[in-house]
Every structure is written in C-alpha cells, then in structure tokens.
Amino acid sequence: MASKTPQGRARRTLGWLAAIVVVLAGILGVGIATNQTNGLPLLALDLEGGTQMVLSPQTASGEEVTDETLNQAVEIIRARVDGSGVSEAEINTQGDNNVVVALPGNPDQQTRDLIQASANMEFRAVLQGAPGIATPEEERQDVEDFPEPEAEPEDGSDQNWITPELAYEFQNTDCREQQQQEVNEQLPTDEAVVACDPEYGMKYILGPVEVEGTQIDNADYGMAQTPTGVSANNWVVNLSFDDEGTEAFREVTQRITGMPEPQNQFAIVLDGTIVSAPRSNAVITDGRATIEGNFTEVSAQALAEQLQYGALPISFTIESEQQISATLGQDQLFWGVVAGLIGLGLVAVYQFYQYRALGFVTLTSLLVMFLLTYVAIVLLGWSDNYRLSLAGMAGIIVAVGLTADSFIVYFERIKDEMRSGRRFESAVEFGWSRAKRTIIVSKAVNLLAAVVLYFVAVGNVRGFAFTLGLTALIDVLLVFMFTHPVMQLLARTKFFGGGHPLSGMDPSLLGQKALYQGAGRVREFNDEPSRAPVKKKKIKGRAKEAQRRQTIAERRQQEREEKLGLTQDEKTTEDAE
DSSP states (O other), X not given: OGGGSHHHHHHHHHHHHXXXXXXXXXXXXXXXXXXXXXXXXXXXXXXXXEEEEEEEEEOSSOOOOOHHHHHHHHHHHHHHHHHXXXXXXXXXXXTTTEEEEEEESOOOHHHHHHHHOOOOEEEEEEEEEEESSOOOGGGOOOGGGSOOOSSOOOSTTOGGGOOHXXXXXXXXXXXXXXXXXXXXXXXXXXXXXXXXXXXXXXXEEEEEEEEEGGGEEEEEEEEEEOTTSOEEEEEEEEEEEOHHHHHHHHHXXXXXXXXXXXXXXXXXXXXXXXXXXXXXXXXXXXXXXEEEEEEOHHHHHHHHHHHHTOOOSSEEEEEEEEEEOOSSHHHHHHHHHHHHHHHHHHHHHHHHHHHGGGHHHHHHHHHHHHHHHHHHHHHHHHHHOOEEOHHHHHHHHHHHHHHHHHHHHHHHHHHHHHHTTOOHHHHHHHHHHHHHHHHHHHHHHHHHHHHHHHHHOOTHHHHHHHHHHHHHHHHHHHIIIIIHHHHHHHTTSHHHHTTOGGGTOOGGGSSOSEXXXXXXXXXXXXXXXXXXXXXXXXXXHHHHHHHHTOOHHHHHHHHHHHHTTOOHHHHHHHHHO
16 A cells, blocks of 8 residues: 555655666676776767778779769768767868778777778679689680680670680689688679679679669668568578669569579679579569578678668778877866866755755756766667767766756746645645656757757767767656655655755745635735744644534545545645635
C-alpha cells in the first residue's frame, strides 16, 4: 500500500534512478578494469591535438583534378570519417591539388584506409573463370597461341572481348601474389579485365563495366533473409540502385540468367578486387540486390559505409603526416571548466536567494545532471569514439541555465497553488501536474533546435548541438525521476510542510495579503505591528470547539479526505475554484 501513496511512488522512482546510475557506473567500471577506457572523456582536436595528413589526389587516367572534383572528394571523405565514429575532424583543401585531414588522436589503419580508398564499385559480367593460381610454366602458352576475336563484341558477355594479350595475362595471374599488392587498383571501364576473388581463391576474365558505383542509391548491411523471412546466419550487404542503375542492372540479369557457368555470374568489383561473383538466378527488376560473401559484421559494415557515401571520383595517397598540438590546449580547457563552475555558482546564488532552502534541490539536481552527462560522454567516447570539443563544453554550460528554467517553472507553479489556498504537500502535486506540460514543451523545443543544428552544421558546431541535445534529454529524465520525487518527500517534512521562513514556501513570502480558504473564511496576512497577534490558546480552543460541533458524517468525511492527502479546507477550495 505504501507504494500507492505519493511518497511511496517517489521512493520507488528514486530507486529506479539510483539503479540507472549504478548500471552506468558499473559499465564504466568494467571498461576501466579491462583498460578499454581510462574513465576520462576523449578530447577533440582543439583540446588534445592529433594527426594531420596531407593527401595527394590521383585519377585513373592521369587527367588533371578539377576544383569541383576535389570539393566533392572532401565532402565524401568528411562523411566517411564521421560515419567511422571519428568526431570533430577537420577536412579542408590546400591549394589546388591537396586535401588536408586533421584527426584527433592517432587514427587506426582502418580509418586511414577509409580516407584513401576511392570505393570504385563496378558491376561486370563474367566471361571466364579458373582457380586463382598461375598456370604451370610447362603448360603455358605464348601470346601467339591464343586465337584472335572473331568479331566486335555485341554485349558485356560476348567472348570476343578476350584478346590474346588478355588470355596470356589470365594464365599468368596468381591471385596469391596480388593479395600482397596494394588495393585501390583502377581498372579500365570499357575493356575486359582480369580480376581476383581472394575469398574463394578464384580468378576471372570480366567484361566492361555495365553498372557503376555512382548509380548506387543506398547501401546497408544485416543478416541474410531466407525466402520465408527467417534470418540466416551470415552477414550480407544490401544495395539499391537509382533509376538509371535499376534499368542497367535489369538488362544485365536478363541477359546472363540461364547462361552456362561461369557466364551466368556477374562480378562486383571494388577497387580492382572482386568482392563477390554471385550467380543470377532471376531477373532483378526492382533495382535491389544483395552482396554475399564471407563477411563478418565489421567487414560488412565497412563495405556498406564505403558504398553508402558514394564512389570517390579520385583516390588519394598520403604525401605527409605529422603530429599537431592542440589549437586551444589545456589553458582553454581549464578556463572552460572555470566558466562552467561560475555559471553553476550564479544559478545557485539566485536559487538560494529566491527559494531559500529549495535552492539545495536545484543545486543537487544540477550536480546529478553533470554526473550523468560526464558518464554518458565517457561511455560514448569508449563505444563510438565521441570526442569533447570546446564547443561541446559550451553546450553543457548553456544547459545549466536551461535546466534551471525547469526548476523555476516548477517552483513558481507550486507558489501559485499555495496562493490559491493549498497546503505545501497538496501544492506540490497540483503544481507538478501543471508545470510538467510546460517543461516538456520547453525541452522539446531545445531538443528540436539541437537536432536541426546537428544535421545542418558541420565541424565544431555539431559538437555544441550534440551536448545541448544530450543535456536536454538528461534534464527531462532528472525532473521526472529526481526533482519531483524529492519535492514529494520534502513536502512531508515539518521544515517544508510547516512553512518555515527559511524553506522558501512561508505563506507570508508568497506576495499576497489574504488567502481565501473557502466557506467564507479568509486568512489575512498583515504586516502592521499594531495588529494584536492571536494567542495560541485561543487558536487551540477554537479548533477543539469546531471539532466538537462536527456531525458523525462530517467526521467520517474528514477521515476519508485525510487518507487521500486532502483536508476539508482544500476540498472546499477546489469546489470554490
């Protein structure tokens, strides 16, 4: 039964909040114990420094790189870096030909490969296939021994694409040696080529490009689905094409479906290496395809990210690399923390001046908010490589004022209810029912502004938007799970419920001269010293006389109302309203 009272619900809610804090602290403790995190937030480039790489662009044909192509490459690299979890990176052009990428910390090899890769995805028809080893020397043929094409090729599956030179290259190709070479090899798009499938140890002669990577509309990864909708135990990459790609892919599958092996296969080539060479069992007319292979979750995600952000028109090589110091450094970090503490102090001073002891509720709520925000940022840095920048710290400092607004709305609503004749305990419940709507709308506006700013802006501004949105969510959590439950418990104490002058809810401090109590009774507050105070004995005598004159029905009604947490005066006030 205790949990059904306001105080019982308050204790239960605080228990859930404590459980959330314990779980988060436990996760963080596991990370510290396993040396996966040091318990401190990861800092961005402006606070910690990092690695600066100067990239030199290269094109497949050796043509000059235009400004438009370079700017497009910068945008794709920025999207790739953000998608890999590296936040607060700086990517800009340098001169006419170079791109400068500055990343916080020391980026791993996967991030470096992601920056350099051109993600040149191509779809080609398979002309011939064989195991990925070179033909033994005693069995090799010379170029002159291979037949010349009989005619001009008519489509991508025509065997006339195979020239003597290409056949000679095919017999000499050893895919085991190619695995040691660099990836990112650019193949001619309008000719037949030799390519390897390292996963299955096969090599193929492929026709010209029939569907390009730029025609991919979307790419994601997940578990393969059987025709009945059951999830299979292998990872796949799902592709969808734009209108032009859908039509081209339909023509390819329509032509090769039903052809003998290996001509019923089409190869998916990424940067000169075959990712998969599936058989076409049906004509695909809706532009949706699935890449299957020996994918792990990590490799499937990496491939999907490369395809999702489009094919780079150029590839890059790292011309130079150097460590850079923090642009702002520890001084700015220190003064940023000082600014936050000053803001917190000013809010605390105002709350204590305006609400007396209730200011402790505000201060405690803000401290809990900072604790949850800190843990959240550390965990995000551990799991998603989120890094805190000076702009992000500014978002947290701004959130101090926005969080204080929630308490002001709540406390003022409680005052309004007390001015209407309610006791403090009842005013807390009625004030909350009205204040929470205002708080939710206010935080929804803050969160919406943060989301829009995050997706529209780039660079450090996104860090500001992220922390602003994060603290808005934490603020709503705290108001519902900490501030209001604490007020429900304080309302039952003699200090607050009795209206002590230092509690901040003394009726004489509410700003009114008279308080309507119902049934024609008005309690007056008069500051004039000439007014003789009513003696305590008279007050007690009047109360006993009023109680003696109650009928049995009135006494039973009063007992029922007291069980519900309301007095007869409060019920009369509600009826009057």
